[in-house]
Amino acid sequence: METQQPALRTEALCKSFGSLKVTRDVTFELPRGARYALIGPNGAGKTTLINLITGEMRPDSGRILLDGREVTQAPTMARVRQGLTRTFQINTLFPDLTPIEAVLLAICERDRAAGQFWRSLTSHRVAIDESFEILTRLRLAEVATRPTRTLPYGQQRLLEMALALATKPKVLLLDEPAAGVPKDESAALFSVIAALPGDIAVLFIEHDMDIVFSFASRIIVLVSGGVLLEAEPAVVRGDPRVREVYLGKVGHV
Numbered sequence: 341m342e343t344q345q346p347a348l349r350t351e352a353l354c355k356s357f358g359s360l361k362v363t364r365d366v367t368f369e370l371p372r373g374a375r376y377a378l379i380g381p382n383g384a385g386k387t388t389l390i391n392l393i394t395g396e397m398r399p400d401s402g403r404i405l406l407d408g409r410e411v412t413q414a415p416t417m418a419r420v421r422q423g424l425t426r427t428f429q430i431n432t433l434f435p436d437l438t439p440i441e442a443v444l445l446a447i448c449e450r451d452r453a454a455g456q457f458w459r460s461l462t463s464h465r466v467a468i469d470e471s472f473e474i475l476t477r478l479r480l481a482e483v484a485t486r487p488t489r490t491l492p493y494g495q496q497r498l499l500e501m502a503l504a505l506a507t508k509p510k511v512l513l514l515d516e517p518a519a520g521v522p523k524d525e526s527a528a529l530f531s532v533i534a535a536l537p538g539d540i541a542v543l544f545i546e547h548d549m550d551i552v553f554s555f556a557s558r559i560i561v562l563v564s565g566g567v568l569l570e571a572e573p574a575v576v577r578g579d580p581r582v583r584e585v586y587l588g589k590v591g592h593v
């Protein structure tokens with residue numbers, strides 16, 4: 341039976357490093373299928389918030405719920421098994437593997453973590469088919485057998501997303517997925533993100549406001565660790581506080 345729970349919910353999350361408060365009472369919900377952007381000036385606490393949600397850091401207080409189940413103290417891998425996956429700002433790929441090898445490995449690792457240690461020949465074929473499906477969805481099928489190091493950087497970032505998809509996520513957290521990608525390729529990369537399956541909720545950090553306003557259905561604005569505003573793009577664009585503390589500075593609105 342479908343539940344009405346949001347895919348992800350945070351409640352009053354707080355985190356300090358010494359006397360520096362980097363996450364202040366952050367409460368928000370990510371509904372199923374969401375395409376939300378997390379924006380804010382440098383140092384606003386965006387990556388820290390992602391690290392708290394994934395379990396790479398523990399909050400000082402507050403709660404995190406995945407599909408209504410509390411995971412605040414759960415290890416990162418347990419959260420991955422419950423459908424929470426992230427990508428990083430930096431490239432984390434193996435340069436000598438091909439995309440099909442990398443995605444297959446990720447699928448085998450997923451199944452091993454789920455307790456499925458042994459595969460019949462038929463199920464290997466199923467895994468290969470699944471790998472090609474993922475690569476096709478991310479427009480990487482044509483380069484599936486080329487070593488990763490020979491791929492243009494934009495395709496390497498797409499391969500990172502393919503590896504994330506191999507975990508069968510319900511919530512996908514993308515930390516600057518287009519970082520380092522030439523501007524004319526980043527819109528193509530985000531159109532792939534927008535076209536991900538409708539049951540995956542996506543939260544992405546992105547600095548390019550043209551991209552944010554084109555691809556986010558809703559925007560969370562973080563300033564000094566706290567949520568200044570969460571609203572539809574048109575409302576964020578017109579909010580004078582956002583202009584003043586963030587957008588005005590970079591002059592994109």
Ligand SMILES: Nc1ncnc2c1ncn2[C@@H]1O[C@H](COP(=O)(O)OP(=O)(O)OP(=O)(O)O)[C@@H](O)[C@H]1O
Pocket residue numbers: 357362380381382383384385386387388389
């Ligand atoms: N492990 C840490 N120990 C101490 N301070 C940290 C740590 N991680 C982050 N900070 C500080 O916390 C604040 C928030 O950093 P964070 O990386 O979350 O911001 P951000 O919004 O992602 O920034 P950017 O847009 O530049 O990536 C910054 O002042 C940063 O220096």
